[in-house]
Amino acid sequence: MATQVTLKILRYDPERDKKAHFETYTVDADPLDRILDVLNTVKWYNDGSLTYRRSCAHGVCGSDAMRINGRNRLACKVLVRDVGGDTGKKIQIEPMLGFKILKDLVVDMDPFFEKYKSIKPYLINYEAAPASSERYQSQEDREIYDETTKCILCGACSGSCPPYWAGPDFVGPAAIVNAHRFIFDSRDQGGAERLNILGQGEGVFRCRTIYNCTDACPRDIPVTKAIEQIRRAMLYNR
């Protein structure tokens, strides 16, 4: 059931272009194809220079976050028919905002990962673990931080967050989500350290509760709720 799909893609080649510009491609696609499949068709058969990141192609590796019709999405989690591509609607694709563009849809993720690292994204526990068994955790305690363990570090949330665009020092929602994952883990003892980091100048209070992040998250993490819980933990000392 092939149909014609038109993509309008923002292109930028640092070795050729002074500034970014749109190019339009019309290719055959199936309504059930992923936007990533359509990008691949363009790259493999029309224009080999089109550049984007991709890997797993089913929404778990976080490589292909980009702006699709103005919203941050994973190109492998949006189907042609989800955005009306099979009914003649043009699909507009751009790199995420708030990141430096390296080439076409590829943005510089290094600052994003540096912010992730800054909140100490690993279990901190100062007591010796049991010699030959696991640390116990109740099902209820495990459930508290379940949602924030789903983060795949794609950047869709941070790239849709106006305070993140505006303030290069703001850690952004993705880093806060990962802080939440540990602060609310009953086995962790680094909560105070992380709350201290997040309470500094550009920390968690930069959030303006716009909910863009929650809308953008391809893993359905309630990002804004996680940020709220951290603020409350700070104000009431957990």
Next chain:
Amino acid sequence: MYHKFDAVVVGAGGSGLMAALQLVGKANVACITKLYPSRSHTGAAQGGICAALGNTEEDHWEWHMFDTVKGGDYLTDQDAAEVLARDAIERIIEMEHMGLPFNRTPEGKIDQRRFGGHTRNFGEGPVRRACFAADRTGHMILQTLYQQGIKENVTFFNEFHVLDLLINNGRCVGVTALEIKTGELHTFHAKAVIFATGGFGRAWRVTSNAHACTGDGMAVAYRAGIPLMDMEMYQFHPTGLYRIGILLSEAARGEGGILRNANGERFCERYAPTLKDLAPRDMVSRFIYQEIKEGRGAGPNKDYVYLHVDHLGKDVIDAKLPDITDFARTYLHVEPYKEGVPIQPTAHFAMGGIPTNINGEVIMDEKATVLPGCYAAGEAACVSVHGANRLGTNSLVDLVVFGKRAGLKAVEYVHQNDWESLPANYETRSKELLGFVNAGSSDTKRTEIAGDIRKDLQNSMQDNVSIVRNETTLTNQMTKLAELRERYGRIRLQDKGTKFNTERMEALELGCLLDCAEAATKGALERKESRGAQYRDDYEKRDDVNFLAHTLAYRADSGGVKELRYKPVVITRFEPKERKY
């Protein structure tokens, strides 16, 4: 650019990270990856990681070892299976201590569930052995190990694509790699190199594997003179999402999900009366193949069957299988609460790879001669712990068990050995390779489109080197691969840039896929028997007299397989028997 490290780990998935974590602090180590570590394909693993913890019912590592050997149709090296089953227990506890958020039992221990081919008391019935974190166990392992890497300050080179393995005076002395962002060639001079580069599932059309799974490490080792072992043993997972191949974990069946044909019949119980839907993957994939072949497939083309979880109830589905049911909704617009999900077998896992001993040291021949300084682990390696068919969850066990052992052995090696110099002209082969690819953007006589070659490769492998093979399909594929290799020599590229040239990278990856596909097809052609994932309808029986042995494929300089040799299987506790479930 020149770098010098005691050890270089190539790949940052489960096994690469585990190896790097052994080295960091004890040696100067770099971990290079063509993605970012958190994008590695380990993160796509879903259902669980087995270890005989006995948290919910009686279990013993000997039972796990037996299941692994039997599951592998006795091609498994039993010394390796013993290490796997014993070490699994420690590694699970270690990762829990690192913070891995396993699901819990009511008393707070790590919860465990059933998985295909894992049994109690040497095959009596299913056992709860798979530790899990919902259906994103691989994601949580990858995250946890990457987080430890951050904590321990591992030096990562992200988005570096490996090109060549450097050997001098019989010792491994480093690798070269292309920095994708700049297009610059880098040489990593090292005492020890650990390949942890994953599999080559992108050689098939319907695959669960990421675009990145192109067998780079296998191909680079193979080109440097290292054989590839048991490449014909390639696993097709029974439950890939129809048409696109995205994996739906065996955990769905572990939790009670069942397969039904177009008539609504639970066909697995006809083939495997004891384990039914939880028989090992090679068998269930063949059951599906048979149902479809005999006209009991569903849909307009009668080419799929259904995976049902609707009878498990919304609570179980949401708590234990949230991701895979979401895949069905997103990609097929099917609601698993209410209806069966269309599935078909999907290319999934390489049991074969770079041969190693149980310490992760790469071996060069049937006598297990070690190449000093060279290590491999995970899917890129072949220990051989999975034999002719891997059991569900044992890939994750393999990553962490043998990633750790390779890392520890490399620590020992770098402390005991002095530096060996780089070979003369150590960049030559890499520059030739890059020169060949780059010329594709200027040489007007080069007219072949990489996308066409890749598509032809994937379609022909799907038709000829799939769940059922024979002399005709395999001979046809050898001819096809020779044609594809010739065409590959004339590929055209459009992107003339040096920075972030992913077209060039994809062309390099395609070259790696061709090497892996050749070794796999040749191995399958010469193995005139049926065993595990290798099922030949012209040789339907297992032949222990002639083929209770590992295939070692050596590459010809011009491409293609130069010769095959055979290495005996290590048998310690369990004599080969017929496999029944």
